[in-house]
Amino acid sequence: MSRHVLAIADLADEEIESILHRAEEMEAALVRRGDAGALPRSAAGRIMATLFYEPSTRTRLSFEAAMWRLGGAVISASDMKSSSASKGETLADTAKVVSSYADVLVLRHFWDGAARVAAEHADVPLINAGDGSHEHPTQTLCDLYTLKRAKGTLRGITVAIGGDLKRGRTAHSLVRALARFKAKIVIIPARGMEFPGWLLQKVAEEHGYRPTVARPGDLKALARDVNALYLVPARPHQLTLFTDTEFDLEERLAEAEPITLDALYMTRPQRERRDDTTDDGVEYLRVDSDTFEDPTMRHTVLMHPLPRTGEISQDLDRDPRALYFRQAASGVPVRMALVEMVLAERVGCEVGTASTRAEPGATRVGPRCANPNCITRREEVQSERRFRFHREPAGRAHLVCLYCDHETRIQVIGNRKSKRYHLYEEPMYGYLDAWLREDALVIFDSVKQAEEAAYKPYKLGPQKSIMSAQEIDRALDELTDAILRDTPELKDLVIVGVRTAGAFLAQRIVERIRALRGAAVDLGVLDVQGGGDTIPSWPGAPGVEGANVTIADHHVVIVDDVINTGWTAKDALACVWRAGRPLSARLAVLVDRGHRQLPLKPTYVGKHLPTAPHERVRVRLRELDREHRDRVVIYSYVDPKAAA
Template identity: 35%
Template structure:
């Protein structure tokens, strides 16, 4: 089976093909209606979602398929104590493909180990969100015309922001992209991502000022400060109002700047910015439907399988308290060899 845990699971040729097909679908969606007739998408959403869940549902319905699943674990057998393995094992017998969102990191990788159908990672904790990144790539291709030679500013919660992590990892695969990382010291990107940029001979600059970064950017990727990722409400309140984009700040930005945001927003982008033609976050959400239509077509149309686990089993616990292995005790602890030492294959945590 072909799983999507991380966009690295796809070759660059595959990824570009999915993007090109998404652009084609957006131009003529009715030409693709009925391609998934008789097929069923399972949506297992252990965390709240609006855009991701509904865009997956819309994508499958527009392709002529059907949907089963839940958007609140309290309405499913999870509330009775059912583990992830049993839920996925059962639903993968009902559905042809599953999209799963879960608050613990590495959950999609864990689900893929036991599923009898392809798994799509729709967000695993603060780790990765590959289908949002696919949406971002389709947006940039449609609105910017290229995926290389871009200066990309990422602002806000870069530590827990799974959309940020996936976007950086994927944009490293395209030449001459530069990252400007705008955050407080407490919310900078994880070390494993900094090492990934360095190993790919990429370029990044860390700064704390949004105003200083704006004149340099081709793309600004704003993110909200995520209350659900903080251990203390006090720390969340201390961080949440640091970065706010408003029309006054945008007077210093380029005319061809593209402003993206994975949404939902709280107050990090003033609503007056919505009328600026450079603001694309609602357009971006629309592109997400066509990105996911293309992804479903690709995954259910390929016979090129992807391996689930490639590391070795070690008798040690993951140091990341948010890793799925701490909840799902039956999981074997797989580790990958990296230049920085063993890394948990579920959540990328380095010891």
């Protein structure tokens, strides 16, 4: 079993300390590299293969330099994306094949969780050099090394981390690593780029620590006329509201304990990973020599993972407190230390054994990870266990992807023995737990998935028919008329169906428009789980193979079969906006069954159907139904115990 370094969490505290210590020795040896025997030859005769699916100059060159300095050799493909990957080879196969050429693999990939998939198939140790927005452990090691060199210790120091904290993976893993070493953390997000709540939650759970949250303005105030950077710890009642900045700042100063910063860690806006249409003009934390003139910043060192994009003024480059170039230079000794230990198999985790994070009871039949960038949605994964449970008090439970760590709601649970399924709600937690212990638990993405696996619902009595085929036809006629009434120019109209039933209803509406007006309206298919930033055209429509519908500057009508809580409709709207800015968006549903949890109101409704929460409405369409006929049915769920 090979030892891999996939995440900073794979390394124990002592392992990290030992790497940092060894890196210091390596740095000293690099200074004396002209002397014979100064550098260890611990990788002599060994080969490193670098697989970079994403461009990265510094990470790649420092890994390769580290390997050469250790007396080893490096092989790499000039551009992975244009070589085997473009021929359709899976990452798993590439990892398997290349590990027969080399003694250690270094992987950079654009999908979250890619490193774990590659490690599962590699026969030699694999080091993650960044997978999507998931983990980049060697960057964190370099950060920790630079901090420790500058401050002598990590324990108890105060580090402010500012910038794009929403997408910056370096910032995410640095915060978690610093919390492990009991550093104090102040986070200063740019607006709209806040730290994800789940991450703060995780830090709180793992280390009982909540970082202080500050605003870019706090640092600006410091640079202007405030004598010290005072920040109130993140106590909710005080952080609830700040609108009148000056007043609040004064109020906070009065109560606050002074904080002196040991280090300020800046990150750049992650434009390439951005999934929304954020302005470029947002308030972003920027520092220059003025910021560092304040006496309280005398011992504050400034760090940045580079490349910078204007958030650090160049006039700071000569300042001895500016460490970002040293941070980059630390890449070689730190990676030398890591590679040496990995080759000696003294650090890292083993994938697929009990020592990894796969907990007993992780699901076998499983839903898809909710993270659209997760590798498990792109490639088949080997492991049967793709999730672990995360349980909270009060019956909350969700799944955590073993590959990308993303959380996924539990939607539908089934019992393998009774072959029955039930929508998951918190009161069901007892069943989830019991079935899990009996090894009978199955988790599905959707009712549809459960029914495709030949599971039947826990339900009472026969289905009651709510709408017949004729009533569905009539409702679709009315929906079509209403849509046409509200749409003066058909050329601006796009109809988008929510997969799967909504897409067929959308197709029928488009056919009706063609029959009525002789006009072809663009038809798109929206996969709420898919989460991409385009909406593909209806498959099989003439001449649209691989095409996407145009959302920008069009009136979009989203079509779905049933609206209930509204969460699906909200996600559908988000998908539409990711694909472009529409002139307007309308929502057409065949059935509105109430129980809304979101402020959404369908523009067009075929039938309003008041239902009880335990009832389920299913729209069965001839295209999807075994009996090839249209109908809407309703039935009740019952407690599994009552059904048994």
